[in-house]
Amino acid sequence: MLDLGGGTGGMAVPLAQAGHEVIVVDPSPDALASLRRRVDEAGVSDNLRSTQGDADDLRTILKARVDLVTVHGTLEVIDDPQRALRRISEVVVPGGHLSVVTAQRLAAVLARALAGQFDQARAALESEDGRYGRTDPLPRRFDKAEVEGMVTHAGFTVVDSHGVRLFSDLVPSVYLESDSERGALVALEQAVATHPEFGILGQIGSALHVVARRHN
Template sequence: MSDPMRPRAALRTAVVWDVLKDAVDGAGQTLDVLDTGGGTGNFAVPVAGLGHRVTVVDPSPNALFALERRAAEAGVAARVHGVQGDVHGLFDVVGRESFDVVLCHGVLEYLDQPAAGLGNVVAALRPGGTLSLLAAGLGGAVLARALAGHFSEAREALDDPEGRWGAADPVPHRFTAAQLTALVADAGVEAGAVHGVRVFSDLVPGVLVDTEPGALDALLRLEAAAAARPEFHAVATQLHVLGRKSPARD
């Protein structure tokens, strides 16, 4: 199977994939994985390619159709199951404490009640299971608006409790690393690694990456080097938290 992180899409997904791959590869067994809002399978299909069973819950039938086709093309159709649903109605379509790993990527920022939605996501995990959470970062949005010359919008995002830059902002919520790890802790998950995602790639002109020899690989290496450094979390477009649900008590 081809590398899902190459070439251009790597700038958006490589850091998360590297962390996630290490987490599921190191398990030493076949895992039951849930991908909430997994869409067309950007992560689900590669995870299935590692030998794991993946259930994708997504509200879009078109995305699930594309997922089915993509899984078949990758030769992992038997290990990928798509079902229509959403996080708030999660237990209408999957069981509680049924999964070893749950992915919640690009979902939390669009929920009316992020804490309640995250609570459902964590409730789908077995005790001791792994949560992979990816959500929109506040600092990256402020920086992007400022660099685009929208200084008032940048200030509004900076001051707004939800990190929004105005009524036309398509993202309902953005988070700092501290806010995201606090949400995770409140949901019963111990946050481990926190990574900044797309620290530089959204700010670099695309023509430079596409035309300059070696630029893409160099930028990928730079993103990987900066991702785990806390000083760059404040300017990342997205934040990724890998955590472990509290084990069951005797």
């Protein structure tokens, strides 16, 4: 599998520890240096390799097509998300899968409103890129239909799409100081995920998770 924009290996290293063969491609040399240290510490160098690059480099980097590509927290920060998804499609085997996690617009609207920043909330709602102003740390946020459309246009069929982290990014840290409190929050997130009205609630999750299958 390929982890595009995998950075320091927060997801790649555990997957390698579980026995999966993982390739991390990331443009940041600093992130890759941290990743290599983690790989050495975890003893997974046989299962994980990394290289500097971006979506345009994938056909050169990869020796063969892969079964799965994860693109988590990456589409928000790259220059051309649609182009990147097309490049990804070129290196996924027919019937292989794509996993995208990206920031949702409505979550920022809600978070800014709860913080009393009503002008910023409206800006995030109405701006083309989902940003709330010049102080916004993200270059863009997405709506669900937009992400699904880009994924489909790149040659994939969406098989699942739902919001994640509905409450985790909204609950003040003062309420999450103990293991029991953090565990209760995780349990709530899991309960909401199985609720019949989750489709509505998922639209306010801080991130959107889309799983898609490449056309045969």
